Amino acid sequence: MTNAHSYLSTEQEAQLLGAYTDLRELASGCEVPAVRAAVNVALAELRTALDGQAVEFDYFTA
Protein backbone atom coordinates (compact mmCIF):
# COMPACT_ATOMS: atom_id res chain seq x y z
CA MET A 1 0.00 0.00 0.00
CA THR A 2 1.25 3.47 -0.83
CA ASN A 3 0.10 7.05 -0.50
CA ALA A 4 2.65 8.23 -3.06
CA HIS A 5 -0.04 9.93 -5.13
CA SER A 6 -1.94 11.52 -2.25
CA TYR A 7 -1.52 15.06 -3.45
CA LEU A 8 -3.78 17.94 -2.55
CA SER A 9 -6.31 18.80 -5.25
CA THR A 10 -6.04 22.25 -6.82
CA GLU A 11 -9.07 23.31 -4.79
CA GLN A 12 -7.57 22.03 -1.51
CA GLU A 13 -4.30 23.78 -2.25
CA ALA A 14 -6.16 27.04 -2.84
CA GLN A 15 -8.08 26.55 0.42
CA LEU A 16 -4.84 26.04 2.35
CA LEU A 17 -3.17 29.06 0.82
CA GLY A 18 -6.35 31.12 1.35
CA ALA A 19 -6.43 30.16 5.03
CA TYR A 20 -2.82 31.26 5.38
CA THR A 21 -3.44 34.58 3.65
CA ASP A 22 -6.58 35.28 5.70
CA LEU A 23 -4.88 34.48 9.00
CA ARG A 24 -1.88 36.59 8.13
CA GLU A 25 -4.15 39.54 7.55
CA LEU A 26 -5.96 38.83 10.82
CA ALA A 27 -2.67 38.61 12.73
CA SER A 28 -1.51 41.98 11.49
CA GLY A 29 -4.70 43.77 12.58
CA CYS A 30 -5.78 41.86 15.69
CA GLU A 31 -5.14 43.37 19.11
CA VAL A 32 -6.64 40.62 21.29
CA PRO A 33 -3.59 38.89 22.79
CA ALA A 34 -5.15 35.43 23.03
CA VAL A 35 -6.45 35.50 19.46
CA ARG A 36 -3.25 36.94 18.07
CA ALA A 37 -1.18 34.23 19.79
CA ALA A 38 -3.44 31.48 18.46
CA VAL A 39 -3.34 32.91 14.95
CA ASN A 40 0.45 33.17 14.98
CA VAL A 41 0.76 29.52 15.99
CA ALA A 42 -1.72 28.54 13.28
CA LEU A 43 0.25 30.54 10.70
CA ALA A 44 3.41 28.69 11.62
CA GLU A 45 1.63 25.36 11.19
CA LEU A 46 0.10 26.38 7.86
CA ARG A 47 3.42 27.62 6.55
CA THR A 48 4.92 24.19 7.20
CA ALA A 49 1.94 22.41 5.64
CA LEU A 50 2.15 24.55 2.51
CA ASP A 51 5.87 24.04 2.14
CA GLY A 52 5.41 20.29 2.52
CA GLN A 53 3.09 20.32 -0.48
CA ALA A 54 5.64 22.33 -2.47
CA VAL A 55 3.29 25.31 -2.64
CA GLU A 56 5.61 28.20 -3.33
CA PHE A 57 5.32 31.51 -1.57
CA ASP A 58 7.69 33.80 0.26
CA TYR A 59 7.19 32.64 3.81
CA PHE A 60 9.91 34.75 5.37
CA THR A 61 7.75 37.14 7.30
CA ALA A 62 10.00 39.94 8.48
Added chain:
Amino acid sequence: MEYWNPKAETMPRAELEAWQWRKLQRSLRHARSHSPFWRERLPDEITSMEDYAARVPLLYKSDLLAAEQQAPPYGTWPSIDPVRGVRHHQTSGTSGNPPVRTIDTAGDWTWSTDTFCTSLYAMGVRPHHKGMVAFGYGLFMGFWGMHYALERMGCTLVPAGGLDSRTRIQLLVDYGIEVVGLTPSYAMRLIETAREMGIDLAKEANVKIILAGAEPRSNFTTRTIEEAFGARVFNAAGTTEFGGVFMFECPSRRNACHIIEPSVIEEVLHPETKQPVGYGEEGVRVTTGLAREGMQLFRHWTEDLVVKRPWSACGCGRTWDFYDGGIIRRVDDMRKIRGVSVTPVMVEDVVRAFDEVSEFKTSIRTVRGLDTIHIDVETRSVPGGETATLPGRIAEQFKREIGMHPEVELAAAGSLPRQEWKAARFHDERPLVSQH
Protein backbone atom coordinates in the same frame (compact mmCIF):
# COMPACT_ATOMS: atom_id res chain seq x y z
CA MET B 1 5.46 2.79 1.16
CA GLU B 2 3.78 5.72 2.85
CA TYR B 3 5.16 9.24 3.11
CA TRP B 4 4.58 12.17 5.46
CA ASN B 5 4.58 14.60 2.52
CA PRO B 6 4.04 12.42 -0.56
CA LYS B 7 4.51 15.19 -3.10
CA ALA B 8 7.74 16.61 -1.69
CA GLU B 9 9.23 13.17 -1.06
CA THR B 10 8.58 11.66 -4.48
CA MET B 11 8.71 14.55 -6.95
CA PRO B 12 10.93 14.02 -10.01
CA ARG B 13 14.54 14.88 -9.29
CA ALA B 14 14.73 17.71 -11.82
CA GLU B 15 11.68 19.36 -10.25
CA LEU B 16 13.16 18.97 -6.79
CA GLU B 17 16.43 20.61 -7.81
CA ALA B 18 14.62 23.48 -9.51
CA TRP B 19 12.53 23.96 -6.37
CA GLN B 20 15.67 23.99 -4.22
CA TRP B 21 17.20 26.66 -6.43
CA ARG B 22 14.13 28.90 -6.12
CA LYS B 23 14.12 28.40 -2.36
CA LEU B 24 17.81 29.23 -2.20
CA GLN B 25 17.24 32.48 -4.08
CA ARG B 26 14.53 33.50 -1.59
CA SER B 27 16.76 32.55 1.35
CA LEU B 28 19.65 34.58 -0.04
CA ARG B 29 17.41 37.61 -0.53
CA HIS B 30 16.15 37.35 3.03
CA ALA B 31 19.68 36.97 4.44
CA ARG B 32 21.08 39.92 2.49
CA SER B 33 18.20 42.10 3.64
CA HIS B 34 18.15 41.17 7.32
CA SER B 35 21.48 39.80 8.55
CA PRO B 36 24.56 42.04 8.85
CA PHE B 37 26.71 38.92 8.97
CA TRP B 38 25.37 37.52 5.70
CA ARG B 39 25.26 40.89 3.98
CA GLU B 40 29.04 41.03 4.32
CA ARG B 41 29.66 37.46 3.16
CA LEU B 42 27.20 36.89 0.32
CA PRO B 43 28.10 38.03 -3.17
CA ASP B 44 25.40 39.72 -5.28
CA GLU B 45 23.61 38.22 -8.25
CA ILE B 46 24.31 34.54 -7.85
CA THR B 47 23.17 33.05 -11.12
CA SER B 48 23.11 29.29 -10.58
CA MET B 49 23.90 26.52 -8.12
CA GLU B 50 27.35 26.21 -9.65
CA ASP B 51 27.90 29.95 -9.26
CA TYR B 52 26.70 29.70 -5.66
CA ALA B 53 29.17 26.90 -4.82
CA ALA B 54 31.99 28.75 -6.55
CA ARG B 55 31.51 32.18 -5.00
CA VAL B 56 29.99 31.77 -1.54
CA PRO B 57 32.76 31.12 1.00
CA LEU B 58 32.63 28.10 3.28
CA LEU B 59 31.29 28.89 6.74
CA TYR B 60 33.23 27.53 9.71
CA LYS B 61 32.14 27.31 13.32
CA SER B 62 34.80 29.90 14.16
CA ASP B 63 33.02 32.36 11.81
CA LEU B 64 29.77 31.92 13.72
CA LEU B 65 31.50 32.31 17.07
CA ALA B 66 33.27 35.47 15.88
CA ALA B 67 29.93 36.92 14.72
CA GLU B 68 28.41 36.01 18.06
CA GLN B 69 31.15 37.85 19.94
CA GLN B 70 30.33 41.11 18.15
CA ALA B 71 27.00 41.44 20.00
CA PRO B 72 26.35 38.53 22.37
CA PRO B 73 24.37 36.39 22.70
CA TYR B 74 23.44 35.99 19.02
CA GLY B 75 25.73 38.54 17.36
CA THR B 76 25.30 39.65 13.78
CA TRP B 77 24.21 36.23 12.49
CA PRO B 78 20.38 36.32 12.93
CA SER B 79 18.14 37.34 10.05
CA ILE B 80 15.41 38.36 12.48
CA ASP B 81 15.08 40.65 15.44
CA PRO B 82 15.73 38.19 18.32
CA VAL B 83 12.66 39.56 20.08
CA ARG B 84 10.62 37.49 17.59
CA GLY B 85 12.25 34.30 18.83
CA VAL B 86 10.24 31.77 20.79
CA ARG B 87 13.06 29.29 21.51
CA HIS B 88 16.68 29.65 22.56
CA HIS B 89 19.12 26.76 22.18
CA GLN B 90 22.86 26.39 22.26
CA THR B 91 25.57 23.84 21.65
CA SER B 92 27.31 22.22 24.58
CA GLY B 93 30.41 24.43 24.35
CA THR B 94 32.79 21.61 25.22
CA SER B 95 36.56 21.81 24.53
CA GLY B 96 36.66 25.22 26.17
CA ASN B 97 34.92 26.87 23.19
CA PRO B 98 31.96 29.18 23.72
CA PRO B 99 28.65 27.68 22.58
CA VAL B 100 26.88 28.50 19.32
CA ARG B 101 23.58 30.10 20.34
CA THR B 102 20.44 30.11 18.23
CA ILE B 103 17.02 31.71 18.40
CA ASP B 104 14.00 30.40 16.50
CA THR B 105 10.68 31.86 15.48
CA ALA B 106 7.43 29.91 15.85
CA GLY B 107 7.62 29.19 12.13
CA ASP B 108 11.16 27.86 12.39
CA TRP B 109 10.27 25.66 15.30
CA THR B 110 7.28 24.21 13.47
CA TRP B 111 9.46 23.45 10.46
CA SER B 112 12.04 21.82 12.73
CA THR B 113 9.37 19.62 14.28
CA ASP B 114 8.16 18.69 10.81
CA THR B 115 11.61 17.38 9.86
CA PHE B 116 11.26 14.97 12.80
CA CYS B 117 7.73 14.05 11.68
CA THR B 118 9.07 13.27 8.19
CA SER B 119 11.69 10.99 9.72
CA LEU B 120 9.45 9.25 12.26
CA TYR B 121 6.67 8.63 9.74
CA ALA B 122 9.16 7.03 7.38
CA MET B 123 10.30 4.76 10.24
CA GLY B 124 6.72 3.57 10.68
CA VAL B 125 5.51 5.74 13.56
CA ARG B 126 1.76 6.27 13.41
CA PRO B 127 -0.82 8.13 15.56
CA HIS B 128 -1.80 5.04 17.57
CA HIS B 129 1.73 4.61 18.92
CA LYS B 130 3.03 5.56 22.36
CA GLY B 131 6.42 7.24 22.46
CA MET B 132 9.14 8.21 24.90
CA VAL B 133 12.18 10.42 24.54
CA ALA B 134 14.79 9.02 26.92
CA PHE B 135 16.95 12.09 27.04
CA GLY B 136 17.34 14.93 29.49
CA TYR B 137 16.46 17.68 27.07
CA GLY B 138 17.23 21.25 28.04
CA LEU B 139 19.44 23.95 26.56
CA PHE B 140 20.70 21.55 23.94
CA MET B 141 18.38 21.24 20.95
CA GLY B 142 18.71 17.46 20.65
CA PHE B 143 15.43 15.50 20.86
CA TRP B 144 13.17 18.47 21.64
CA GLY B 145 11.93 18.12 18.07
CA MET B 146 11.06 14.47 18.61
CA HIS B 147 8.99 15.38 21.68
CA TYR B 148 6.94 17.84 19.64
CA ALA B 149 6.82 15.62 16.56
CA LEU B 150 5.24 12.74 18.48
CA GLU B 151 2.55 15.09 19.77
CA ARG B 152 2.02 16.62 16.33
CA MET B 153 1.60 13.19 14.76
CA GLY B 154 -1.06 12.31 17.31
CA CYS B 155 0.98 9.78 19.27
CA THR B 156 0.76 9.52 23.05
CA LEU B 157 3.93 10.97 24.53
CA VAL B 158 5.29 9.84 27.89
CA PRO B 159 7.73 12.60 28.89
CA ALA B 160 10.84 11.12 30.48
CA GLY B 161 13.34 13.95 30.31
CA GLY B 162 14.13 14.19 34.01
CA LEU B 163 13.89 10.50 34.91
CA ASP B 164 16.62 8.02 35.77
CA SER B 165 17.30 4.86 33.78
CA ARG B 166 15.42 2.49 36.08
CA THR B 167 12.26 4.62 36.00
CA ARG B 168 12.45 4.93 32.23
CA ILE B 169 12.72 1.15 31.86
CA GLN B 170 9.78 0.60 34.19
CA LEU B 171 7.70 3.06 32.14
CA LEU B 172 8.66 1.30 28.91
CA VAL B 173 7.40 -1.98 30.36
CA ASP B 174 4.34 -0.67 32.22
CA TYR B 175 2.92 1.39 29.36
CA GLY B 176 3.94 -0.82 26.43
CA ILE B 177 5.74 2.07 24.75
CA GLU B 178 6.47 1.33 21.07
CA VAL B 179 8.69 4.25 20.01
CA VAL B 180 11.82 5.44 21.81
CA GLY B 181 14.30 8.21 21.03
CA LEU B 182 17.80 8.16 22.55
CA THR B 183 21.51 8.13 21.73
CA PRO B 184 23.18 4.78 20.92
CA SER B 185 25.45 5.21 23.95
CA TYR B 186 22.47 5.64 26.22
CA ALA B 187 20.65 2.69 24.63
CA MET B 188 23.60 0.52 25.74
CA ARG B 189 23.25 1.97 29.23
CA LEU B 190 19.52 1.13 29.32
CA ILE B 191 20.26 -2.44 28.24
CA GLU B 192 22.75 -2.79 31.07
CA THR B 193 20.30 -1.30 33.61
CA ALA B 194 17.49 -3.57 32.44
CA ARG B 195 19.75 -6.59 32.99
CA GLU B 196 20.52 -5.36 36.51
CA MET B 197 16.75 -5.09 37.11
CA GLY B 198 16.21 -8.61 35.80
CA ILE B 199 14.12 -7.33 32.89
CA ASP B 200 14.35 -8.83 29.41
CA LEU B 201 13.41 -5.85 27.26
CA ALA B 202 12.82 -7.95 24.16
CA LYS B 203 10.23 -10.05 26.00
CA GLU B 204 8.76 -7.75 28.61
CA ALA B 205 8.71 -4.38 26.83
CA ASN B 206 6.91 -3.60 23.57
CA VAL B 207 9.40 -1.31 21.81
CA LYS B 208 9.18 -1.58 18.01
CA ILE B 209 10.97 1.51 16.72
CA ILE B 210 14.09 3.11 18.16
CA LEU B 211 15.42 6.40 16.84
CA ALA B 212 19.03 6.25 17.97
CA GLY B 213 20.51 9.53 16.87
CA ALA B 214 23.08 12.22 17.46
CA GLU B 215 26.31 10.20 17.25
CA PRO B 216 28.09 7.77 14.94
CA ARG B 217 27.74 4.14 15.97
CA SER B 218 29.20 0.81 14.92
CA ASN B 219 27.09 -1.82 13.17
CA PHE B 220 27.75 -4.07 16.13
CA THR B 221 26.22 -1.55 18.53
CA THR B 222 23.15 -1.25 16.31
CA ARG B 223 22.73 -5.04 16.25
CA THR B 224 23.19 -5.28 20.02
CA ILE B 225 20.49 -2.65 20.64
CA GLU B 226 18.10 -4.33 18.21
CA GLU B 227 18.55 -7.75 19.79
CA ALA B 228 18.23 -6.48 23.36
CA PHE B 229 15.06 -4.48 22.68
CA GLY B 230 13.62 -6.73 19.97
CA ALA B 231 13.12 -3.57 17.91
CA ARG B 232 14.34 -1.94 14.71
CA VAL B 233 16.96 0.78 15.24
CA PHE B 234 16.94 3.78 12.91
CA ASN B 235 19.57 6.44 12.51
CA ALA B 236 18.78 10.15 12.22
CA ALA B 237 20.74 13.35 12.72
CA GLY B 238 20.32 17.08 13.02
CA THR B 239 22.41 19.95 14.30
CA THR B 240 21.83 23.07 16.35
CA GLU B 241 23.40 25.18 13.60
CA PHE B 242 20.94 23.79 11.00
CA GLY B 243 18.02 23.76 13.42
CA GLY B 244 16.32 20.50 12.46
CA VAL B 245 16.82 16.94 11.26
CA PHE B 246 18.60 16.76 7.91
CA MET B 247 18.67 12.97 7.39
CA PHE B 248 16.90 9.80 8.54
CA GLU B 249 17.43 6.11 7.90
CA CYS B 250 15.07 4.51 5.40
CA PRO B 251 13.22 1.30 6.30
CA SER B 252 13.77 0.04 2.74
CA ARG B 253 17.56 -0.06 2.83
CA ARG B 254 19.70 -0.54 5.93
CA ASN B 255 22.03 2.43 6.55
CA ALA B 256 20.53 4.57 3.75
CA CYS B 257 19.96 7.94 5.41
CA HIS B 258 17.84 10.10 3.12
CA ILE B 259 18.61 13.80 3.08
CA ILE B 260 15.50 15.96 3.62
CA GLU B 261 16.30 17.90 0.48
CA PRO B 262 13.38 20.34 0.37
CA SER B 263 14.93 21.79 3.54
CA VAL B 264 18.61 21.52 2.78
CA ILE B 265 21.22 21.50 0.03
CA GLU B 266 24.07 19.16 0.93
CA GLU B 267 27.39 19.38 -0.92
CA VAL B 268 30.12 16.82 -0.23
CA LEU B 269 33.69 18.15 -0.48
CA HIS B 270 37.12 16.58 -0.23
CA PRO B 271 38.42 17.19 3.32
CA GLU B 272 41.69 18.70 2.10
CA THR B 273 41.19 20.09 -1.41
CA LYS B 274 37.63 21.22 -0.56
CA GLN B 275 36.56 20.34 -4.10
CA PRO B 276 33.33 18.39 -4.75
CA VAL B 277 33.60 14.60 -4.65
CA GLY B 278 31.31 12.27 -6.59
CA TYR B 279 28.67 9.81 -5.45
CA GLY B 280 30.26 6.99 -3.47
CA GLU B 281 33.31 8.99 -2.42
CA GLU B 282 33.97 10.03 1.16
CA GLY B 283 33.94 13.75 1.91
CA VAL B 284 32.82 16.43 4.32
CA ARG B 285 29.19 17.45 4.30
CA VAL B 286 28.59 21.15 3.62
CA THR B 287 25.13 22.40 4.49
CA THR B 288 22.88 25.13 3.14
CA GLY B 289 19.57 25.55 4.94
CA LEU B 290 16.48 26.41 2.91
CA ALA B 291 13.76 26.79 5.51
CA ARG B 292 14.96 28.43 8.70
CA GLU B 293 14.19 32.11 8.86
CA GLY B 294 16.05 33.30 11.97
CA MET B 295 19.47 31.66 11.83
CA GLN B 296 20.33 30.98 8.22
CA LEU B 297 23.14 28.75 7.07
CA PHE B 298 24.98 28.97 3.76
CA ARG B 299 27.74 26.46 2.96
CA HIS B 300 28.45 25.37 6.52
CA TRP B 301 31.53 23.13 6.77
CA THR B 302 30.26 20.55 9.26
CA GLU B 303 33.33 18.32 9.84
CA ASP B 304 31.00 15.31 9.30
CA LEU B 305 32.42 12.70 6.93
CA VAL B 306 29.82 11.10 4.68
CA VAL B 307 29.38 9.07 1.49
CA LYS B 308 26.49 10.25 -0.67
CA ARG B 309 24.61 7.93 -3.03
CA PRO B 310 21.90 8.73 -5.57
CA TRP B 311 18.27 8.36 -4.56
CA SER B 312 17.72 5.65 -7.19
CA ALA B 313 19.95 3.24 -5.25
CA CYS B 314 17.21 2.99 -2.61
CA GLY B 315 13.93 1.39 -3.56
CA CYS B 316 11.61 3.39 -1.31
CA GLY B 317 10.39 5.79 -3.99
CA ARG B 318 11.82 8.92 -2.41
CA THR B 319 13.79 11.07 -4.82
CA TRP B 320 16.04 12.31 -2.04
CA ASP B 321 19.71 11.30 -2.20
CA PHE B 322 21.08 9.50 0.84
CA TYR B 323 24.16 9.18 3.00
CA ASP B 324 25.31 5.58 3.13
CA GLY B 325 25.82 4.82 6.81
CA GLY B 326 24.83 8.33 7.90
CA ILE B 327 27.67 10.28 9.44
CA ILE B 328 30.58 7.89 9.28
CA ARG B 329 32.74 9.90 11.65
CA ARG B 330 33.88 13.41 12.39
CA VAL B 331 37.00 14.76 10.71
CA ASP B 332 38.31 15.65 14.16
CA ASP B 333 37.53 12.14 15.55
CA MET B 334 40.32 10.43 13.62
CA ARG B 335 43.63 9.96 15.44
CA LYS B 336 46.93 8.83 13.96
CA ILE B 337 48.63 6.53 16.42
CA ARG B 338 52.04 5.26 15.36
CA GLY B 339 51.00 5.73 11.74
CA VAL B 340 47.68 3.89 12.10
CA SER B 341 44.46 5.87 11.64
CA VAL B 342 41.98 5.00 14.38
CA THR B 343 38.44 6.24 14.97
CA PRO B 344 36.12 5.70 17.95
CA VAL B 345 33.75 3.57 15.89
CA MET B 346 36.61 1.22 14.90
CA VAL B 347 37.44 0.69 18.58
CA GLU B 348 33.78 0.26 19.46
CA ASP B 349 33.33 -2.38 16.77
CA VAL B 350 36.11 -4.51 18.25
CA VAL B 351 35.32 -4.07 21.94
CA ARG B 352 31.53 -4.40 21.78
CA ALA B 353 31.90 -7.73 19.97
CA PHE B 354 32.84 -9.25 23.34
CA ASP B 355 29.63 -10.06 25.16
CA GLU B 356 31.33 -9.76 28.55
CA VAL B 357 31.98 -6.03 28.08
CA SER B 358 29.38 -3.82 29.74
CA GLU B 359 31.21 -0.48 29.33
CA PHE B 360 34.56 0.75 28.10
CA LYS B 361 36.68 3.87 27.85
CA THR B 362 39.42 4.58 25.33
CA SER B 363 42.39 6.78 26.15
CA ILE B 364 45.33 7.76 24.00
CA ARG B 365 48.52 8.17 26.00
CA THR B 366 52.19 8.67 25.45
CA VAL B 367 54.09 5.89 27.18
CA ARG B 368 57.90 6.08 27.10
CA GLY B 369 57.68 8.40 24.11
CA LEU B 370 55.28 6.17 22.13
CA ASP B 371 51.63 6.96 21.45
CA THR B 372 49.50 4.12 22.81
CA ILE B 373 45.81 3.19 22.93
CA HIS B 374 44.63 2.24 26.39
CA ILE B 375 41.22 0.60 26.85
CA ASP B 376 39.56 0.19 30.24
CA VAL B 377 36.74 -2.35 30.23
CA GLU B 378 34.04 -3.11 32.74
CA THR B 379 32.65 -6.61 32.56
CA ARG B 380 29.44 -8.43 33.32
CA SER B 381 29.00 -12.10 33.88
CA VAL B 382 27.86 -14.15 30.90
CA PRO B 383 27.61 -17.93 30.60
CA GLY B 384 31.01 -19.30 29.57
CA GLY B 385 32.71 -15.92 29.88
CA GLU B 386 36.26 -15.83 31.23
CA THR B 387 36.96 -12.41 32.65
CA ALA B 388 40.63 -13.05 33.40
CA THR B 389 41.49 -13.71 29.76
CA LEU B 390 39.32 -10.90 28.37
CA PRO B 391 42.02 -8.18 28.12
CA GLY B 392 44.26 -10.50 26.12
CA ARG B 393 41.46 -11.57 23.80
CA ILE B 394 40.42 -7.97 23.13
CA ALA B 395 44.03 -6.94 22.47
CA GLU B 396 44.52 -9.81 20.01
CA GLN B 397 41.33 -9.02 18.12
CA PHE B 398 42.24 -5.33 18.06
CA LYS B 399 45.66 -6.15 16.59
CA ARG B 400 44.03 -8.36 13.95
CA GLU B 401 41.41 -5.82 12.88
CA ILE B 402 43.14 -2.47 13.37
CA GLY B 403 46.79 -3.37 13.12
CA MET B 404 48.18 -2.21 16.44
CA HIS B 405 48.43 -3.58 19.93
CA PRO B 406 46.44 -1.74 22.64
CA GLU B 407 46.82 -1.91 26.41
CA VAL B 408 43.61 -3.40 27.83
CA GLU B 409 42.81 -3.32 31.52
CA LEU B 410 39.84 -4.47 33.62
CA ALA B 411 38.03 -1.69 35.50
CA ALA B 412 35.94 -2.00 38.66
CA ALA B 413 32.19 -2.38 38.16
CA GLY B 414 30.47 1.00 37.87
CA SER B 415 33.73 2.96 37.72
CA LEU B 416 33.51 4.14 34.08
CA PRO B 417 31.31 7.09 33.12
CA ARG B 418 27.95 6.43 31.46
CA GLN B 419 26.59 9.00 29.02
CA GLU B 420 23.10 9.99 28.12
CA TRP B 421 24.26 12.50 25.57
CA LYS B 422 27.10 12.15 23.06
CA ALA B 423 29.65 9.79 24.55
CA ALA B 424 33.18 11.10 25.04
CA ARG B 425 34.79 9.12 22.24
CA PHE B 426 38.53 9.36 22.79
CA HIS B 427 40.22 10.68 25.89
CA ASP B 428 43.34 12.08 24.31
CA GLU B 429 45.82 12.42 27.16
CA ARG B 430 48.84 13.17 25.00
CA PRO B 431 50.58 16.52 25.21
CA LEU B 432 48.79 18.88 22.79
CA VAL B 433 51.75 19.10 20.46
CA SER B 434 51.51 15.44 19.45
CA GLN B 435 47.73 15.24 18.93
CA HIS B 436 46.21 14.57 15.50
